[in-house]
Amino acid sequence: MAAQVPALPAIRLTWWIDDARIRRMLLRLFAAALAVFIGIPLLTLVLWSFAGEWFWPNLIPTQWSLRWWQEVLENPRVTNAMFLSFTIAPVVTLLTALVAIPAGYAFARLDVPFRRTLLLLFLIPNAFPRIGLYVSLAVLYYQIGLIDTYWGIVFLHMIGTMVYMTWITTATFRSIDPHLEEAARDAGASPLRAFFSVVLPLAMPGIIVASLFSFLASVDEAQGTLIVGTPHYITMPVLLYTLISSFQRPVAAVFSVLLALPSLLLLIVAQRYLHSEYVAAGLGRV
Amino acid sequence: MAVVTSARAVGRPRRRDRSRVAGVLLVLPSLLYLTVFVFIPVIKAFATSFTVRDRDDAGNYTYRVGLDNYNQLIASDTLRSNVIFTVFIAVASVAIVFVIAYVIALALRFGRGPSARFLGRIYIVPLFIPSVIASYAMITFLANHGFVDGILQAIGLPDGAFPKIVFDWKGIVITQVWLSLPFMTVLLSSVLLEISDSLIESARDVGASSWQIFRHIVLPLSAPGALIGVTFIFLGVIGGFTVPYLLGPNAPQMLGVSMVYYMTNYFEPYIASTQAVAIFLLSLVAAVYYVRQQFKREIR
Numbered sequence: 001m002a003a004q005v006p007a008l009p010a011i012r013l014t015w016w017i018d019d020a021r022i023r024r025m026l027l028r029l030f031a032a033a034l035a036v037f038i039g040i041p042l043l044t045l046v047l048w049s050f051a052g053e054w055f056w057p058n059l060i061p062t063q064w065s066l067r068w069w070q071e072v073l074e075n076p077r078v079t080n081a082m083f084l085s086f087t088i089a090p091v092v093t094l095l096t097a098l099v100a101i102p103a104g105y106a107f108a109r110l111d112v113p114f115r116r117t118l119l120l121l122f123l124i125p126n127a128f129p130r131i132g133l134y135v136s137l138a139v140l141y142y143q144i145g146l147i148d149t150y151w152g153i154v155f156l157h158m159i160g161t162m163v164y165m166t167w168i169t170t171a172t173f174r175s176i177d178p179h180l181e182e183a184a185r186d187a188g189a190s191p192l193r194a195f196f197s198v199v200l201p202l203a204m205p206g207i208i209v210a211s212l213f214s215f216l217a218s219v220d221e222a223q224g225t226l227i228v229g230t231p232h233y234i235t236m237p238v239l240l241y242t243l244i245s246s247f248q249r250p251v252a253a254v255f256s257v258l259l260a261l262p263s264l265l266l267l268i269v270a271q272r273y274l275h276s277e278y279v280a281a282g283l284g285r286v
Numbered sequence: 287m288a289v290v291t292s293a294r295a296v297g298r299p300r301r302r303d304r305s306r307v308a309g310v311l312l313v314l315p316s317l318l319y320l321t322v323f324v325f326i327p328v329i330k331a332f333a334t335s336f337t338v339r340d341r342d343d344a345g346n347y348t349y350r351v352g353l354d355n356y357n358q359l360i361a362s363d364t365l366r367s368n369v370i371f372t373v374f375i376a377v378a379s380v381a382i383v384f385v386i387a388y389v390i391a392l393a394l395r396f397g398r399g400p401s402a403r404f405l406g407r408i409y410i411v412p413l414f415i416p417s418v419i420a421s422y423a424m425i426t427f428l429a430n431h432g433f434v435d436g437i438l439q440a441i442g443l444p445d446g447a448f449p450k451i452v453f454d455w456k457g458i459v460i461t462q463v464w465l466s467l468p469f470m471t472v473l474l475s476s477v478l479l480e481i482s483d484s485l486i487e488s489a490r491d492v493g494a495s496s497w498q499i500f501r502h503i504v505l506p507l508s509a510p511g512a513l514i515g516v517t518f519i520f521l522g523v524i525g526g527f528t529v530p531y532l533l534g535p536n537a538p539q540m541l542g543v544s545m546v547y548y549m550t551n552y553f554e555p556y557i558a559s560t561q562a563v564a565i566f567l568l569s570l571v572a573a574v575y576y577v578r579q580q581f582k583r584e585i586r
Contacts, residue, residue: 027402027405030393031402031404031405034390034405034408037464038409038411038412038464038467039408039411041420041424041427041428042411042415042423044423044427044433045419045423057431057435059436059440099319102312102313102316103312103315103317106308106312110305110309111305112306112309112310113309116581118317121317122316123576123577123580124320124325127521127576128324128525128569129522129524129542129565130526131525131527131542131546131565132331132545132562132565132566133327133328135331135545135546135549135561136330136331136559138549138550139330139334139555139558139559142555155323156323159323162316162319162320220416220418222418222528226546227546227549237416237418241528244418249426253426256419256423259416260415260416263414263415263416264414267410267413
């Protein structure tokens with residue numbers, strides 16, 4: 001047995017390229033190329049945000065400065081956009097949770113009539129290309145007066161977050177042993193009490209992860225907000241569209257770094273908990 | 287789990303009835319939401335795309351049902367080339383993402399050592415970058431007189447030798463690949479994990495070559511997950527706005543961009559809706575496949 005253990009990985013490693021040296025070199029080269037492709041574009045943004053003076057073709061700024069940061073943070077358009085983004089996101093997350101958690105519980109546990117059809121309907125929002133959906137929604141918003149309103153944006157953000165949270169909570173509730181709830185019921189607890197004191201605490205990790213992602217999805221949503229929110233409701237990513245299009249390179253760079261910070265923070269915190277299931281449930285923010 | 291529930295339900299019919307009522311009540315709010323904000327808009331978009339607005343001599347508008355919007359979509363050179371451009375971008379992006387993500391997933395599954403661990407940390411990063419920021423990063427990176435151009439200059443290439451990538455189809459494809467890599471890689475890794483080592487070892491034992499192992503074991507076994515990823519990314523790229531808006535050429539435009547222009551700049555909801563329906567139809571096969579696969583997973 002002891003002799004077999006080191007032999008096993010050796011076999012499974014070598015099926016693709018026989019020569020270990022070449023294999024290691026290729027892997028190293030590939031990892032380096034990918035790091036450049038993914039990392040350097042982001043790094044140039046950070047450099048631009050601290051650039052006092054940067055004339056092409058210098059590869060790094062010739063002068064460093066914090067003045068763009070000061071300019072961005074003192075700009076009322078920026079602070080207004082930040083305020084708006086961070087007042088929309090919690091409302092979206094809360095409303096989504098209120099609507100999606102009960103649905104997730106019902107799909108996981110209860111005997112919902114037409115369950116198959118309903119589950120199918122819940123997949124539809126992801127099956128339609130988003131921009132088509134948003135433009136269709138904007139046409140409706142014009143008619144019912146939700147265009148260029150706070151609630152119009154909230155309800156638009158909820159399309160993505162709701163489907164996502166319903167799926168995550170369905171999976172979470174399904175993974176909790178139903179006997180626990182049955183036992184609480186048999187001991188005399190009401191269905192509500194059994195849910196709130198037994199099931200909900202166990203489901204909390206899944207719900208928290210789903211809420212965090214909903215919050216970020218709302219903060220980062222750009223294209224739909226641009227369509228239904230202009231000209232009065234300019235969130236952070238929508239403002240970034242304007243900054244990029246007006247070629248204010250360092251200002252847009254500072255703002256990009258600022259906007260990317262919450263997500264990157266989550267990346268660091270959540271990487272351990274990042275279930276492939278959660279990602280597969282449709283986080284592809286394309 | 288299902289067995290336990292139904293056995294109890296037979297014993298206590300009243301609890302089962304209550305559970306049905308509770309199930310309906312709990313699903314109802316979200317269903318109502320989806321109806322108002324997803325299903326009705328989509329149905330209305332279909333209806334609008336078949337509505338034609340005519341103006342009579344007195345200047346009054348009359349409405350009728352007709353295919354005029356679709357005729358315009360097909361007859362106009364601009365709109366037609368937009369449709370072709372959109373499909374081309376989506377297919378190209380998905381193909382490139384698939385190949386790169388497959389190599390990453392293979393390296394993560396079968397590679398060992400620090401390089402593989404490093405790869406596992408770095409590939410996930412774009413998932414956490416909003417597409418507006420990714421687009422902007424790519425502009426500073428790939429633009430003429432951008433970062434890569436600067437490096438080429440430093441190693442002695444003449445000014446102007448750098449091809450036009452930003453504000454061209456290449457820029458859209460490269461950025462979409464950048465953004466979609468993590469999602470595709472996660473899906474492929476999870477299917478590759480399900481391929482057992484012993485299967486590959488036994489193939490080796492009977493003398494299979496690397497190519498044969500890949501062609502006859504690894505590739506077929508990873509097909510289901512790969513297809514879900516491919517359809518999802520196809521849907522994302524074909525219905526994308528941010529990336530082509532910031533990095534694309536003025537003409538031809540992707541449908542997402544042209545649709546928004548028709549909606550917000552030209553106030554033409556009829557043509558905009560028709561383009562929305564065109565996007566729905568173009569992605570119909572991918573959408574049906576995606577729903578079916580996800581549905582199977584849910585039911586299981």
